[in-house]
Every structure is written in C-alpha cells, then in structure tokens.
Amino acid sequence: MKHFLIRFGIFLFLLFLAFCLVDFLKLSHRILPNRDVYTVIERSKATRDKTKVLILGDSIARQLFDPLDQSGENGVTNLASNQSIDIIGNYFLLHNFLERNHSVERVYLIVNCTSFQNNLDHLFTYNYFLKPFYNSEYKPLFTPAAMEQIKSIPFHRFVSFPPIHATFFTPELNKHKSKSKFLSKISIEYLEAMETVLEERGIQFKVISPPVSQAGFEDAQIYKSVYESTRRLPHHFDQYFESMIFLPASWYPDGAHFTNEKIKEARRILIDQLDDEILSAAIAE
Amino acid sequence: MLFNSIDFAVFLPIVFGLYWFVFQRNLKVQNAWLLLASYFFYGWWDWRFLSLIAFSSTIDFFVARKLETTEHSGKRKRLLWTSIGVNIGFLGVFKYFDFFAESFAEAFSLFGIPFEPGRLNLILPVGISFYTFQTLSYTIDVYRKKMAPSHDPIAFFAFVSFFPQLVAGPIERATNLLPQFSGKRSFDQQAATDGLRQILWGLFKKIAIADNCAEFVNGVFADPSSASGSTLLLGAILFGFQIYGDFSGYSDIAIGTARLFGFNLMKNFAFPYFSRDIAEFWRRWHISLSTWFRDYVYIPLGGSRGPLFQQIRNIVVVFAVSGFWHGANWTFIAWGLLNALFILPLILRRKHRTYRDTVASGRVFPRMREVWAMAFTFLLTTLAWVFFRSESIGQAITYLYSIVQPSLFSVPSTPGKVVAMLLVFFVGVEWLQREKEHALCLSTTKIPRPARWILYYALVYLIVYHGGSQEAFIYFQF
Numbered sequence: 001m002k003h004f005l006i007r008f009g010i011f012l013f014l015l016f017l018a019f020c021l022v023d024f025l026k027l028s029h030r031i032l033p034n035r036d037v038y039t040v041i042e043r044s045k046a047t048r049d050k051t052k053v054l055i056l057g058d059s060i061a062r063q064l065f066d067p068l069d070q071s072g073e074n075g076v077t078n079l080a081s082n083q084s085i086d087i088i089g090n091y092f093l094l095h096n097f098l099e100r101n102h103s104v105e106r107v108y109l110i111v112n113c114t115s116f117q118n119n120l121d122h123l124f125t126y127n128y129f130l131k132p133f134y135n136s137e138y139k140p141l142f143t144p145a146a147m148e149q150i151k152s153i154p155f156h157r158f159v160s161f162p163p164i165h166a167t168f169f170t171p172e173l174n175k176h177k178s179k180s181k182f183l184s185k186i187s188i189e190y191l192e193a194m195e196t197v198l199e200e201r202g203i204q205f206k207v208i209s210p211p212v213s214q215a216g217f218e219d220a221q222i223y224k225s226v227y228e229s230t231r232r233l234p235h236h237f238d239q240y241f242e243s244m245i246f247l248p249a250s251w252y253p254d255g256a257h258f259t260n261e262k263i264k265e266a267r268r269i270l271i272d273q274l275d276d277e278i279l280s281a282a283i284a285e
Numbered sequence: 286m287l288f289n290s291i292d293f294a295v296f297l298p299i300v301f302g303l304y305w306f307v308f309q310r311n312l313k314v315q316n317a318w319l320l321l322a323s324y325f326f327y328g329w330w331d332w333r334f335l336s337l338i339a340f341s342s343t344i345d346f347f348v349a350r351k352l353e354t355t356e357h358s359g360k361r362k363r364l365l366w367t368s369i370g371v372n373i374g375f376l377g378v379f380k381y382f383d384f385f386a387e388s389f390a391e392a393f394s395l396f397g398i399p400f401e402p403g404r405l406n407l408i409l410p411v412g413i414s415f416y417t418f419q420t421l422s423y424t425i426d427v428y429r430k431k432m433a434p435s436h437d438p439i440a441f442f443a444f445v446s447f448f449p450q451l452v453a454g455p456i457e458r459a460t461n462l463l464p465q466f467s468g469k470r471s472f473d474q475q476a477a478t479d480g481l482r483q484i485l486w487g488l489f490k491k492i493a494i495a496d497n498c499a500e501f502v503n504g505v506f507a508d509p510s511s512a513s514g515s516t517l518l519l520g521a522i523l524f525g526f527q528i529y530g531d532f533s534g535y536s537d538i539a540i541g542t543a544r545l546f547g548f549n550l551m552k553n554f555a556f557p558y559f560s561r562d563i564a565e566f567w568r569r570w571h572i573s574l575s576t577w578f579r580d581y582v583y584i585p586l587g588g589s590r591g592p593l594f595q596q597i598r599n600i601v602v603v604f605a606v607s608g609f610w611h612g613a614n615w616t617f618i619a620w621g622l623l624n625a626l627f628i629l630p631l632i633l634r635r636k637h638r639t640y641r642d643t644v645a646s647g648r649v650f651p652r653m654r655e656v657w658a659m660a661f662t663f664l665l666t667t668l669a670w671v672f673f674r675s676e677s678i679g680q681a682i683t684y685l686y687s688i689v690q691p692s693l694f695s696v697p698s699t700p701g702k703v704v705a706m707l708l709v710f711f712v713g714v715e716w717l718q719r720e721k722e723h724a725l726c727l728s729t730t731k732i733p734r735p736a737r738w739i740l741y742y743a744l745v746y747l748i749v750y751h752g753g754s755q756e757a758f759i760y761f762q763f
Contacts, residue, residue: 001305004474008481011738015745031750155291167749171291253511254504 023166044096048072057110058083084128119184323448334410349434368424372417384613412452423459440466449542455573470547480544486725487537495530496753501700514693561658564637
C-alpha cells in the first residue's frame, strides 16, 4: 500500500506540475474550446488607434465580423466571441479597449435574444467567463449582484487553480441555474454600465440582433412580448426587435449560425441595414 | 455522481482512504462503510430513490432467508415470484407504465376507439434496470439452490448497492460478488495499479472517444434529411463507437474502481467489434446482461433444444426482451429483434460457436477473410444501432433508406482530423491488446516504467485537451 500510494502520489504531483506549466505558458489558451475568448481579450488590450467601429457580441457576430477585422487598419475591430461571456464579459472587453484606444466612434453590441437571459448561470459560464475574467484584473469591475451570483457557482474559488484553470473542467451548473426572465439583472446592470461609459465619451451605442432564422420568428415574438411587459431599457430595445432581420431557415444548419456559403450575404444584409459607411467600406474591400 | 466529475474525484479517495486505513480491521464495519458510501453515491443522484433500492434489497434478503427454510415447492415458488414481482414491478411502474399506456392508446385509436389512459410521468430511477436484475439473480440462484442465502444484511445490502457497478453494471452474479463481501480483503498493489490503468482507459474511451463521436452523431441524427448518404453512414458507424466507448468505458471504470477495494467484477466487454460473426459479438458485448438473459430466460425456456419453432421462439423472446430492457420504446424492441434475425441462422445451423478464440490470436495482422468477417459483423451491428439510436422506427427506416442513395458515394461531412486520429489510435490500441483483460493491461516487465508513464500522461493529455463536451453516460437512461 505504501509503495502504491507513493508512486501514485508522484504521478499526480508530476501531473500537477505539468498543469502549472501549461497554465503559466498559457498553452491551454490555444487548445481549449474557450480559446476564442482569450483571443478577443488579447485583441481588446491591443492598441488600434484607427478603430472607429467596435463590434461586441456573441458567436454569431464573431462569425459575421471576424473576417472584417484587419487589426483595426480598416477602422473596424471585432471583439465578438461567445454568448457564454454574457453581457458582463462584453463590458469587460469594451473597458479594456477604451482604456487603450480613443478613436472609437460607434459600438455595436450584436447578440441573440437569449444572451440577455444569461445571469452567469449558463452551462459554459465557468469556462467562458469565470476562467478568463474572474481574477484580480477584473474584480474591481464586478457589481455586487455579479459577485453574489459568482459566489453561488461551485468551485468558483478554485478557478485559478492550475489543474482547473488550464483545463476545461467545469462543475455542474444545472442545479444552480437561476430563473431569469428575458433581461437578467446582471445583463441590465452591465448594459447600463456600457451606456454610461459610452455616453461619457460621446460614443454612439447600438444594441442589435444578428439576422435570425425564420424558424425563430415565434420565439422572438415571445421575447418581445416579455420585454414589452417589463419595459426595461427602452433606450436600447426599442430598435432591437423592430430591426430584427429574419432569413431563411436553410441558411442556419444549427438554427443560429450561418452556413459557410451564406456568411457573406448575411453580413452584407446586416451592414446594409446598419447603414454604416465604415462597415460598408470594409466589406467592399 | 458521474465517474468523470470532480464530485467523484473527491468521493473516491475519501472512501478508499477510510476503507483501507480506518475500517480494514473489522470486515463488518468495512462492509458497512461501503454500504454507506454506496447509498451516498446513489443518493447524490436523487435521495428519493434510496427507498426503492433499500426496499428491493430488504424483500430479496428476507425472501432468500425464507427460501432456505422452506422445502415445500409451492411455497418456494410463491416466494420466488414475490421477489420477481417486486423487482419487475418496480421496473414496470417506473420504466414501462407510460410506454404501455401510450401503446394501448395508439392501438385503440387504430380501431377508432378513443382511449386516454393516465400517465404517471415518473422519473426513471438511475440504475434500476441494473440492480433489480442483480438482486433477481440472487433470489433465483438461492431458489435453484446454487448458493446459500446471505445471513449478513450489511454484506447483502452492500452487494446490491456496490457503488462502482450500481448505476450501469456490470450486472454481477451473487455467486461471484457476494462471497467477496464475506471474505477478508487484502490490498493487492498489482491489482490496484492495474485497476487505475483500467480506470484511465475507461475515461479515455468515454471522454475522448464517446463524447467526441456524440457531437457528430447528435448533429446527424437531429436532422438526417439534410445529410448525404455517406454522412448518414458515418453517423451510424460513429454511433457504434460512441455507445461502445461510453458503455465499455463505464464498465472499465467500474471494474477498475472495484479493484481498488479488493473486488473482482466480471468482464463486461471483450473487444466486441473484432468479432467475426454476430454470435461471437453477443459473447463479447454487454456480457453480464447477455449471460443473465441466457441463464434466467433462454435456458429456462428450453434454449437451443426442442422443436425448431421452440428454438426460434426462444431466441426471438430473449432478444426482444433484451431490447425492451434497454428502454420503453419500440425502437429498442426492433433493435433486439433485428439482432435475433441476424443470429438465428447461426444458432439453427449450430454454427454459433465457430469462433471461440480471439481473432488473429498470436498474430499482429488478421487474414483477409477475418477482416471481411469483422467488417461484415460490424456492418450488421451498425445497421441495428440505427434503430437503437433513433426516436422512432419510422425515423430509423427513413435513416437507413437515406443511406442507400446516390449520395452514399459523395464525400461525407466528418467530425474532423483530431477525432479521426483519436479513433485510429483507439482502434489500434484495442486491436494490439485484444487478448488482454483490458486494453491498458501492460506488462511491467516488457515495458519499462518511464514508457508506461509517458503513455499514461499522453492519455491524460488526450482526455483533458481533446475530450468531447460532457455527455451523460448513455446507459444511465436504462
């Protein structure tokens, strides 16, 4: 038994050291499924002083606008990544970018309806939000409501522990899912925070939906009626539902993202609607 | 709690530590600790179902005790049927009631008779199909006087609820496992080390193989109408890998974990996809269930003896019931019947015992006819798996029909290079190790420790960094 425990202990210790090394070298940031988040965090800290249009949003926005990101040279920077970073994650990216870049004129937050329900209780919150953002760098930006929600997530204290941080480990969050209606408390808080910081800098702000599958039309109407019954954030949402574009379901193999063949066309349709000269110029290139 | 979860990673060392360092001196206390741990493990899913397993165990314990002192054949039969009634009754209520209600409603509607039965909408207790069969085997063996009943309730309750194999097997026989609770257990370093290897391989099969295949398979089965014939075929093939990786992976983890505690569970999978005919496949796939049905259903019905009609009936009944055991859906029955259809010709021609050894035994490369035989058998099982995976028989038939279209010869969508490489690695290792107890059974004399450890770390790397999204074990739903 003694030999067994010693050998197994050495095995585990060496494994622990390997995870520490992977974490230190940030190798996991290039391999794990949440690598897109680390990519946009890095991008949000870059100096891109030609940027006039900043895109934030979910994976659909990333799919549409990543090809337009030319390191800001064409006036466009895309920081859209994944719905799982929630609105709060988008706020942190915005905060990072505005600290270093002062030429931004317009910010588009392009997210699907369901993003606003997230209250840091998503299945992927632990990997896509906590691991990249729950650290000393962003802690001053957490509201009390956000901190309270984070504290209810199992193992949140261990998120920086190398074997956890350097892997895709996540605790089961289903038991802890809060029942947020459309527009969760944390989404509202951070939308307002975005509005405040952008107003202070005289930056235009629009919250819009990516083009949605025709098959999702009824769901969108349900969200709209829920929103209208609560009427929060009218400044942002009056246009959100009215300007929603519905495209054929065949364009969406998974109901949300576009087929490779339709990305260009979907992007053009959205940009035409936005009537943004910089984005129009970017796709013309 | 799932085997591949942090909860289990915390649970197991605590149970192990107290088992060997605190409770080892007293067998009764050690068994009591296992019982407590096992009930905790099961209650972690849903504490409400602890009463079911406790009740089932209590009934069977006292039925067996009574059988010991009863010689009257009528009374003995009544006792046996009490046990069968309780255990099958639980299954019937929790698993099959709504299925029968809906089936009756559909049948009545065919005749234009409106019939709206009530539905129970009960949550299926995890593992109920496994532990009810395990306790049933105990009472049946006691009834048949194959074994003496246990006089130790702690040992018996621990045998029924033994956490490594409680929720998804292997379905242990009391003749094998119960005596191990009655005898003193010593820590065996070699067995424990090999048990850890088996756990590691089980995790690899589940996380790196099954969960990765699941992502692709789920996409294909969700919308088969938009996939080409070649993609549908690949989806069916990868489901075969998914269910094998998932289920045999769980079994490996269960067996490996049991070995840490000094227990030997039965082998549940013996590299079934290297089978040369369907009869060999069924000797290698879910061995604990197929032998259970053989010993407690097939042989009592007459087995392969008697007139032709009876032999055919017995095979059809066993496979249909086996399919039905898997789930309350006609697709599982269809899956079972299809397998019956495949195996019938072999049994009736007495050619079902042709392959008793391992394919290409002692050789690295198989002969061409062995390759064809394995490929054909794999194709048959893949065909049947489509029914197993589909939501309805109609969907399964449509799926199969859509495979055999001109698009079968087009380039399929694939799950990606990484998954392909993982599958090649997986099949390669299983092939090279097919004559061993499990695929990671390594010779400590032929392979030096540094090489073994490199392989272990490589597997950990593949599990951690190339595993699929966490999916529930498929057999938890049974």
